Amino acid sequence: xxxxxxxxxxxxxxxxxxxxxxxxxxxxxxxxxxxxxxxxxxxxxxxxxxxxxxxxxxxxxxxxxxxxxxxxxxxxxxxxxxxxxxxxxxxxxxxxxxxxxxxxxxxxxxxxxxxxxxxxxxxxxxxxxxxxxxxxxxxxxxxxxxxxxxxxxxxxxxxxxxxxxxxxxxxxxxxxxxxxxxxxxxxxxxxxxxxxxxxxxxxxxxxxxxxxxxxxxxxxxxxxxxxxxx
Amino acid sequence: xxxxxxxxxxxxxxxxxxxxxxxxxxxxxxxxxxxxxxxxxxxxxxxxxxxxxxxxxxxxxxxxxxxxxxxxxxxxxxxxxxxxxxxxxxxxxxxxxxxxxxxxxxxxxxxxxxxxxxxxxxxxxxxxxxxxxxxxxxxxxxxxxxxxxxxxxxxxxxxxxxxxxxxxxxxxxxxxxxxxxxxxxxxxxxxxxxxxxxxxxxxxxxxxxxxxxxxxxxxxxxxxxxxxxx
Numbered sequence: 001x002x003x004x005x006x007x008x009x010x011x012x013x014x015x016x017x018x019x020x021x022x023x024x025x026x027x028x029x030x031x032x033x034x035x036x037x038x039x040x041x042x043x044x045x046x047x048x049x050x051x052x053x054x055x056x057x058x059x060x061x062x063x064x065x066x067x068x069x070x071x072x073x074x075x076x077x078x079x080x081x082x083x084x085x086x087x088x089x090x091x092x093x094x095x096x097x098x099x100x101x102x103x104x105x106x107x108x109x110x111x112x113x114x115x116x117x118x119x120x121x122x123x124x125x126x127x128x129x130x131x132x133x134x135x136x137x138x139x140x141x142x143x144x145x146x147x148x149x150x151x152x153x154x155x156x157x158x159x160x161x162x163x164x165x166x167x168x169x170x171x172x173x174x175x176x177x178x179x180x181x182x183x184x185x186x187x188x189x190x191x192x193x194x195x196x197x198x199x200x201x202x203x204x205x206x207x208x209x210x211x212x213x214x215x216x217x218x219x220x221x222x223x224x225x226x227x228x229x230x
Numbered sequence: 231x232x233x234x235x236x237x238x239x240x241x242x243x244x245x246x247x248x249x250x251x252x253x254x255x256x257x258x259x260x261x262x263x264x265x266x267x268x269x270x271x272x273x274x275x276x277x278x279x280x281x282x283x284x285x286x287x288x289x290x291x292x293x294x295x296x297x298x299x300x301x302x303x304x305x306x307x308x309x310x311x312x313x314x315x316x317x318x319x320x321x322x323x324x325x326x327x328x329x330x331x332x333x334x335x336x337x338x339x340x341x342x343x344x345x346x347x348x349x350x351x352x353x354x355x356x357x358x359x360x361x362x363x364x365x366x367x368x369x370x371x372x373x374x375x376x377x378x379x380x381x382x383x384x385x386x387x388x389x390x391x392x393x394x395x396x397x398x399x400x401x402x403x404x405x406x407x408x409x410x411x412x413x414x415x416x417x418x419x420x421x422x423x424x425x426x427x428x429x430x431x432x433x434x435x436x437x438x439x440x441x442x443x444x445x446x447x448x449x450x451x452x453x454x455x456x457x458x459x460x
Contacts, residue, residue, distance in 0.1 A: 031267075033387060033411065033412065034269045034270055034271075034335070034385065034411060035267065035268070035269045035270075035337075036267070036268060036269065036270070037261075037265065037266070037267050038265070038266060038268060039264045039265045039266065040264055040265075040266070041264075068298050105264070107265075109357050112356070124363070125362060125363050126342070126360065126361065126362050126363070127339050127360075127361040127362075127363070128358050128359070128360060128361070129358070129359035129360075129361055130356065130357075130358060130359075131356065131357040131358070131359055132355060132356050132357075133354070133355050133356070133357070155264065157263060181263065181264060182263065
């Protein structure tokens with residue numbers, strides 16, 4: 001009976017038979033064998049989306065940076081560390097990907113060179129760190145020859161919707177999910193979130209709720225929008 | 231009987247009645263509200279030392295950076311994020327501190343300024359990050375007017391003992407515990423460690439063992455050396 005239930009879900013869920021790739025968590029950009037640049041992403045939103053997509057009948061691959069979260073059942077997980085690793089992993093999935101959801105907080109820049117040994121603290125009171133821009137993973141995916149339906153996230157602290165709409169257009173995305181990380185209690189590392197879903201012709205606010213519930217709502221919106229493009 | 235056992239340990243352990251302050255884990259140095267520089271320290275060694283010191287009868291304060299570890303029973307924990315926070319916390323404990331063990335992997339440098347809002351990715355292919363040296367917490371403690379017995383750690387990837395001895399002298403420490411983080415399976419983020427305990431006139435290697443067992447051995451060496459200074 002349980003198996004029937006699961007089979008039923010896979011056959012009839014809003015993403016039945018669809019292959020969904022989701023990136024999650026932070027990336028870490030190494031300076032040397034011990035130090036890195038990273039960010040406060042917990043990965044909770046991406047993991048919740050993976051579970052929700054699986055529950056909607058999709059075959060889910062989760063590409064995750066370093067997080068302390070259990071892999072949702074029936075989800076294929078690929079662990080990576082840096083943005084370059086994540087890009088490689090993302091590109092390796094594109095041949096069999098219908099929907100790509102870029103939820104990871106990818107470092108914009110990485111150190112120009114990675115020291116082989118731990119950098120010794122000198123006597124210098126100041127230090128310059130040379131950084132080079134990382135590839136834009138979601139923009140790369142959205143520009144691929146056989147592009148999947150591509151969904152981005154925009155974590156902003158000011159002018160949230162206008163920055164999000166700018167990214168949607170510039171990166172050629174199909175949908176962008178904007179959230180205001182300057183608000184206490186939502187976003188990075190918290191268990192709740194409130195977002196606005198932006199497409200080329202719509203804007204839909206989703207009120208603050210648990211990340212799991214929000215993930216279910218987002219997956220339904222993604223599935224709906226995806227179908228309109230088929 | 232259990233209470234008797236505990237009371238006994240507190241009265242007769244090698245650190246009975248001593249107040250021990252231990253720093254543990256990494257620090258995080260913020261670039262803006264979402265990004266930071268950090269390192270791979272798990273905090274396991276510092277937490278194991280806190281438990282071992284408590285078991286040896288000490289009153290233990292653990293000053294910890296962001297880690298995913300449970301506080302050992304009967305240990306007072308102070309959570310901090312940045313090196314400056316850790317220095318403040320350390321200095322606040324000095325009036326009542328007999329032994330200070332600096333096990334944290336404190337960031338040597340922090341960004342010169344912290345952006346109030348998330349830094350927007352520009353079009354620049356490269357970026358310079360301006361860093362300024364953090365205060366040296368263990369050296370500051372060792373130079374305080376009423377200095378505790380001060381123990382440092384040296385995580386190195388090359389010339390381990392000679393770098394460690396240099397630090398011992400330059401920072402005016404009583405003891406330094408040197409480990410070679412370039413060796414696989416020990417040090418940062420692993421469950422085992424192998425170290426060399428360096429004082430002004432001794433060098434004692436401790437073979438690879440679990441961090442808990444190593445912590446017990448180190449606390450015994452610290453207690454022994456501490457007594458010779460009283």
